[in-house]
């Protein structure tokens with residue numbers, strides 16, 4: 001069984017797409033916990049409906065929140081294979097990145113290395129893409145390192161946005177892609193089919 005922890009900050013549609021792709025009673029890919037920077041994250045509802053444990057984390061000591069060192073112990077005890085940032089909007093601290101090197105991935109709603117970096121998340125990304133009159137956007141999945149949206153790219157899928165009228169139209173098209181791409185990549189990880197060579201990442205058949 002391949003164990004993942006999913007980190008969320010918002011509505012959790014990507015979490016839902018993971019759960020829809022991997023029925024939790026089949027023991028193929030198991031979501032062992034869902035983590036958020038918020039106490040009342042909307043995505044927690046999906047987690048609770050599926051009997052998945054949820055945790056809230058903070059950089060500072062706060063009631064009802066874990067600090068990162070506590071979270072790391074929990075992830076270690078759960079024997080998490082992969083951490084999936086699915087709409088998680090806070091920076092991951094270095095201690096977690098060092099502990100889970102090459103085992104944290106993020107989904108970004110644009111074609112990196114364009115439209116990434118600090119402040120580039122959610123609707124901000126689609127607004128910037130719209131305002132540049134970019135004609136093609138898409139989703140990117142990449143390894144997480146110590147710099148925002150900087151890690152090696154694992155998978156990308158593009159979509160034509162030539163005829164959109166609003167940033168919201170872009171968001172809708174990109175989200176559809178995200179819901180396919182993220183489970184696809186997680187499956188490749190679970191089958192040990194993500195390899196690095198020639199300084200690039202390859203997804204094996």
Ligand code: GAR
Pocket residue numbers: 008009010011012013014015043086087088089107108109120121122125175178
């Ligand atoms: C998704 O579009 C995801 O790509 C984006 O947040 C949204 C979360 O939606 N992530 C980022 O912008 C990270 N930089 P969801 O909560 O419905 O999965």
